[in-house]
Amino acid sequence: EDKVVQSPLSLVVHEGDTVTLNCSYEVTNFRSLLWYKQEKKAPTFLFMLTSSGIEKKSGRLSSILDKKELFSILNITATQTGDSAIYLCAVSSGGSNYKLTFGKGTLLTVNP
């Protein structure tokens, strides 16, 4: 059975701190790994990673995938209170099914 494990499950930091969120996976026929940010409603798409070692970057957020070690990290630098959310890691696998297997998420709280 496909498995995605995120750590830590929760994290509390102060504004300005840098955080690293982890995601490891065990899936058959890996296709891609996706990061989402979930606040009150819809998970919003952040990154999709398919190739090892290539960093994706968007403002203060960046992510990288290691397909050999089967994990990904999401970095957030100079955190702001608006970064407070659940960060979800999901893996698309299983040939051409395209369904996503999600981790439990990391609840990030950024205090002023």
Added chain:
Amino acid sequence: GEEVAQTPKHLVRGEGQKAKLYCAPIKGHSYVFWYQQVLKNEFKFLISFQNENVFDETGMPKERFSAKCLPNSPCSLEIQATKLEDSAVYFCASSQLGGLAGARDTQYFGPGTRLTVL
């Protein structure tokens, strides 16, 4: 539209009643996915469609749950004879058929329908 739309936002049903949830994918997207999130836990995949055809239904409970995507209509997820354990947020997501490599893997989510079964 430019976003996945889901209705209603909230739905309250007594045990044994029917519940029907709707999803309009992003215009031009060919794939629709339904996920169930119980108590902020993991998203559980239910079913996916490619246009009006069932693509993958391996996550659908065999009984009581059904889903459709008909041409020119929102997709729907229906639960017959709801049970307490069906209480969850049901998310719909859509993705493109064509486009850049990996486009089919990038799913865009709607705001969800919160179903409460009393």
